[in-house]
Amino acid sequence: xxxxxxxxxxxxxxxxxxxxxxxxxxxxxxxxxxxxxxxxxxxxxxxxxxxxxxxxxxxxxxxxxxxxxxxxxxxxxxxxxxxxxxxxxxxxxxxxxxxxxxxxxxxxxxxxxxxxxxxxxxxxxxxxxxxxxxxxxxxxxxxxxxxxxxxxxxxxxxxxxxxxxxxxxxxxxxxxxxxxxxxxxxxxxxxxxxxxxxxxxxxxxxxxxxxxxxxxxxxxxxxxxxxxxxxxxxxxxxxxxxxxxxxxxxxxxxxxxxxxxxxxxxxxxxxxxxxxxxxxxxxxxxxxxxxxxxxxxxxxxxxxxxxxxxxxxxxxxxxxxxxxxxxxxxxxxxxxxxxxxxxxxxxxxxxxxxxxxxxxxxxxxxxxxxxxxxxxxxxxxxxxxxxxxxxxxxxxxxxxxxxxxx
Amino acid sequence: xxxxxxxxxxxxxxxxxxxxxxxxxxxxxxxxxxxxxxxxxxxxxxxxxxxxxxxxxxxxxxxxxxxxxxxxxxxxxxxxxxxxxxxxxxxxxxxxxxxxxxxxxxxxxxxxxxxxxxxxxxxxxxxxxxxxxxxxxxxxxxxxxxxxxxxxxxxxxxxxxxxxxxxxxxxxxxxxxxxxxxxxxxxxxxxxxxxxxxxxxxxxxxxxxxxxxxxxxxxxxxxxxxxxxxxxxxxxxxxxxxxxxxxxxxxxxxxxxxxxxxxxxxxxxxxxxxxxxxxxxxxxxxxxxxxxxxxxxxxxxxxxxxxxxxxxxxxxxxxxxxxxxxxxxxxxxxxxxxxxxxxxxxxxxxxxxxxxxxxxxxxxxxxxxxxxxxxxxxxxxxxxxxxxxxxxxxxxxxxxxxxxxxxxxxxxxxxxxxxxxxxxxxxxxxxxxxxxxxxxxxxxxxxxxxxxxxxxxxxxxxxxxxxxxxxxxxxxxxxxxxxxxxxxxxxxxxxxxxxxxxxxxxxxxxxxxxxxxxxxxxxxxxxxxxxxxxxxxxxxxxxxxxxxxxxxxxxxxxx
Numbered sequence: 001x002x003x004x005x006x007x008x009x010x011x012x013x014x015x016x017x018x019x020x021x022x023x024x025x026x027x028x029x030x031x032x033x034x035x036x037x038x039x040x041x042x043x044x045x046x047x048x049x050x051x052x053x054x055x056x057x058x059x060x061x062x063x064x065x066x067x068x069x070x071x072x073x074x075x076x077x078x079x080x081x082x083x084x085x086x087x088x089x090x091x092x093x094x095x096x097x098x099x100x101x102x103x104x105x106x107x108x109x110x111x112x113x114x115x116x117x118x119x120x121x122x123x124x125x126x127x128x129x130x131x132x133x134x135x136x137x138x139x140x141x142x143x144x145x146x147x148x149x150x151x152x153x154x155x156x157x158x159x160x161x162x163x164x165x166x167x168x169x170x171x172x173x174x175x176x177x178x179x180x181x182x183x184x185x186x187x188x189x190x191x192x193x194x195x196x197x198x199x200x201x202x203x204x205x206x207x208x209x210x211x212x213x214x215x216x217x218x219x220x221x222x223x224x225x226x227x228x229x230x231x232x233x234x235x236x237x238x239x240x241x242x243x244x245x246x247x248x249x250x251x252x253x254x255x256x257x258x259x260x261x262x263x264x265x266x267x268x269x270x271x272x273x274x275x276x277x278x279x280x281x282x283x284x285x286x287x288x289x290x291x292x293x294x295x296x297x298x299x300x301x302x303x304x305x306x307x308x309x310x311x312x313x314x315x316x317x318x319x320x321x322x323x324x325x326x327x328x329x330x331x332x333x334x335x336x337x338x339x340x341x342x343x344x345x346x347x348x349x350x351x352x353x354x355x356x357x358x359x360x361x362x363x364x365x366x367x368x369x370x371x372x373x374x375x376x377x378x379x380x381x382x383x384x385x386x387x388x389x390x391x392x393x394x395x396x397x398x399x400x401x402x403x404x405x406x
Numbered sequence: 407x408x409x410x411x412x413x414x415x416x417x418x419x420x421x422x423x424x425x426x427x428x429x430x431x432x433x434x435x436x437x438x439x440x441x442x443x444x445x446x447x448x449x450x451x452x453x454x455x456x457x458x459x460x461x462x463x464x465x466x467x468x469x470x471x472x473x474x475x476x477x478x479x480x481x482x483x484x485x486x487x488x489x490x491x492x493x494x495x496x497x498x499x500x501x502x503x504x505x506x507x508x509x510x511x512x513x514x515x516x517x518x519x520x521x522x523x524x525x526x527x528x529x530x531x532x533x534x535x536x537x538x539x540x541x542x543x544x545x546x547x548x549x550x551x552x553x554x555x556x557x558x559x560x561x562x563x564x565x566x567x568x569x570x571x572x573x574x575x576x577x578x579x580x581x582x583x584x585x586x587x588x589x590x591x592x593x594x595x596x597x598x599x600x601x602x603x604x605x606x607x608x609x610x611x612x613x614x615x616x617x618x619x620x621x622x623x624x625x626x627x628x629x630x631x632x633x634x635x636x637x638x639x640x641x642x643x644x645x646x647x648x649x650x651x652x653x654x655x656x657x658x659x660x661x662x663x664x665x666x667x668x669x670x671x672x673x674x675x676x677x678x679x680x681x682x683x684x685x686x687x688x689x690x691x692x693x694x695x696x697x698x699x700x701x702x703x704x705x706x707x708x709x710x711x712x713x714x715x716x717x718x719x720x721x722x723x724x725x726x727x728x729x730x731x732x733x734x735x736x737x738x739x740x741x742x743x744x745x746x747x748x749x750x751x752x753x754x755x756x757x758x759x760x761x762x763x764x765x766x767x768x769x770x771x772x773x774x775x776x777x778x779x780x781x782x783x784x785x786x787x788x789x790x791x792x793x794x795x796x797x798x799x800x801x802x803x804x805x806x807x808x809x810x811x812x813x814x815x816x817x818x819x820x821x822x823x824x825x826x827x828x829x830x831x832x833x834x835x836x837x838x839x840x841x842x843x844x845x846x847x848x849x850x851x852x853x854x855x856x857x858x859x860x861x862x863x864x865x866x867x868x869x870x871x872x873x874x875x876x877x878x879x880x881x882x883x884x885x886x887x888x889x890x891x892x893x894x895x896x897x898x899x900x901x902x903x904x905x906x907x908x909x910x911x912x913x914x915x916x917x918x919x920x921x922x923x924x925x926x927x928x929x930x931x932x933x934x935x936x937x938x939x940x941x942x943x944x945x946x947x948x949x950x951x952x953x954x955x956x957x958x959x960x961x962x963x964x965x
Contacts, residue, residue, distance in 0.1 A: 113743070118935070150565075150928075227604070284504065296489050
């Protein structure tokens with residue numbers, strides 16, 4: 001069966017049903033337009049790629065501890081980034097690390113019961129969206145909550161837990177229940193639901209702004225689910241100690257599984273972040289925020305964070321990889337910055353070295369994981385380019401480094 | 407040409423039992439003794455050394471989504487075994503990583519090679535997760551690899567079975583799955599049970615109807631064993647039976663053997679399926695009954711899944727079983743995942759304790775099975791890595807099998823009531839080097855249809871291991887003097903000296919491609935992936951990281 005459809009790398013859904021006739025969501029259409037060529041720059045001047053590669057290698061050679069971050073690329077790019085990080089003694093982190101580690105910290109504390117997109121589509125009769133409206137994943141409703149299921153027509157109840165202002169009316173119309181609650185109180189709500197589930201009384205007054213009867217009504221709906229799914233997008237849980245809210249949600253789902261079936265669905269995976277974490281995990285044992293030290297990989301989920309490392313002077317050079325979205329520029333820093341970016345990336349403050357790279361799934365073939373971490377999809381080259389892929393540019397830098405060492 | 411001179415060969419595929427003989431290696435192959443005109447470029451005198459083919463592990467969870475979940479879950483375990491990078495100069499670069507229970511891909515490859523293993527087979531690859539599994543295995547160096555595709559709880563198969571589909575159609579689907587996922591064999595895990603768990607069923611007995619499809623695990627096993635046989639696969643249906651770990655499950659295990667109706671069947675980690683309910687604690691050994699059944703039935707093979715004491719992590723497709731076991735999690739954190747209308751996985755860290763009655767008896771049951779099954783061609787040495795213990799404990803396990811005094815000394819250390827309940831002390835058998843060579847080389851190669859591996863005859867791939875003949879078999883098997891992979895010296899004195907990449911082995915069965923019409927329709931209507939994108943093309947295998955694809959042809963039998 002010939003394959004006329006291609007996979008979209010621009011969000012964690014990695015929709016694989018796109019074609020010339022169905023170019024996908026507005027984000028996919030917009031990001032699928034990228035110049036086939038770009039201009040490399042070193043210290044503000046146009047240079048050829050070889051000179052830019054040499055300049056990048058010179059920065060890394062002079063650095064005691066670089067940071068290889070951004071990591072918005074495909075699996076082959078991630079492999080090359082880890083190779084280079086290992087040889088230069090670097091730390092690695094992804095541009096979506098803040099959200100990723102809200103999940104990883106909770107996961108490493110207690111694990112969870114989770115599910116994948118096709119299970120959601122076929123089984124989920126109750127879907128709770130906690131602190132998100134899923135608009136960061138434009139086709140989530142269309143792809144994962146379509147009415148047809150192989151187990152018969154599903155009448156789904158979608159329950160939105162969140163700040164009502166963040167939900168446009170057209171989203172609310174299709175949902176059965178919208179419960180306004182500040183995101184910061186999701187953990188409190190889940191803890192109270194667990195207590196009620198265990199038959200305990202919850203102190204009089206309100207819990208997370210909800211009256212006790214409202215709490216019990218919500219719990220009754222959750223318990224009535226045949227297959228319930230609790231989804232959140234950790235990137236949107238931007239408040240202190242949000243990993244504890246994630247932990248509370250996972251614990252609620254575990255408790256609901258004592259008598260029924262429930263699963264968590266952490267939304268995410270955009271900018272190649274699922275692939276970056278998967279590759280780093282199989283190669284080092286840790287899901288990013290790893291430093292390559294003389295004694296072996298060193299994992300610090302809190303202190304190996306891009307912003308903190310740059311602010312504290314914990315690193316002395318930044319290699320920023322951003323091959324999917326030109327808006328994802330490197331953070332402000334005073335240390336020398338090398339950017340491997342889309343050719344249409346622009347800068348207010350130009351980096352020391354800019355090497356334009358091909359866009360995975362547009363300019364070159366590759367592999368990319370979907371948000372659930374299970375399905376890795378094949379990316380294809382849809383248009384020709386003269387630009388190097390991230391992996392090729394990184395290999396050229398590594399070669400330049402070893403040549404200089406020899 | 408390389409001459410390996412005066413080594414004592416244990417090569418059961420040719421019936422060679424300790425014969426001193428020269429071996430010749432040229433262009434990665436074992437070759438017949440050349441004439442005097444051929445120049446010998448290199449020579450090693452192996453007088454007094456033991457020479458075997460490279461070892462083959464036919465059941466080890468080395469790569470795939472569930473292992474990555476286990477890795478991500480256990481940073482504290484990795485911290486105890488940090489592995490630095492090592493530049494071998496002309497020998498290449500050894501990557502940093504981590505070891506112990508859920509080792510990084512790099513470390514997995516290095517440590518297997520350092521024990522004399524040259525091929526490893528991942529037994530639980532979900533078709534939905536196959537591309538990821540191949541990417542992971544692509545970063546496992548040193549050894550050849552292959553994987554078994556998991557079926558039996560996938561909705562497409564259960565729909566076919568429930569609809570009473572023609573066995574030929576089921577065989578076409580099984581053949582398509584092998585081809586699409588670049589797999590070597592078919593595995594079924596808790597037949598139908600992973601699906602049943604998604605319908606909130608917590609236990610499914612062999613003859614119990616699935617809550618939605620109405621078919622029984624026995625029917626699932628029968629249909630898949632038939633398809634595997636009809637497709638002409640070398641390896642029988644690889645079965646993780648129902649009721650893993652449940653006291654009294656030996657009856658289920660015996661009934662599962664019967665469910666194959668005389669067709670070849672492989673029962674995996676059978677230690678976990680050999681339990682009775684005798685005694686005060688309602689937990690007892692049924693190793694004798696299970697071993698007798700294997701001894702009687704030539705169509706049955708098994709691997710043991712020996713447990714060894716210490717920290718490890720259990721990773722399985724059996725969500726139903728792992729959810730049941732989560733209360734034993736140590737440390738107390740665990741993962742259960744429903745996957746893509748395909749299967750699932752469960753990861754539960756576990757610490758086996760020699761002073762715990764149940765764990766101690768599990769240890770004894772595994773050893774009893776090894777010692778009571780008389781035919782080493784039908785019982786394989788595994789710990790179901792990492793479920794019973796990490797693979798790095800194989801040398802210790804080999805010593806337990808070969809050295810009765812050592813075994814009895816260990817028996818003195820375990821929970822005394824478990825030791826008293828077990829008949830292990832009365833078993834005097836000690837495995838010979840020849841029998842070890844059977845169960846770790848010749849037999850797995852034959853079971854998998856690897857004609858060029860697992861032996862040292864002319865034409866074989868030159869995967870060769872040389873050991874010092876040490877009375878301490880743990881020391882001997884833990885540190886081979888030389889390991890050759892495809893003719894290249896890759897390990898010297900138990901240390902990698904050259905980094906190589908391994909090939910991927912996959913079967914290429916014949917099937918009617920017409921199966922893609924209903925499959926394509928099914929994926930388009932219900933899945934969030936297209937059928938075409940689940941398929942892994944031959945040329946993707948190397949892009950994922952394997953050195954090459956080694957296809958294995960199969961001859962289809964008519965049903």
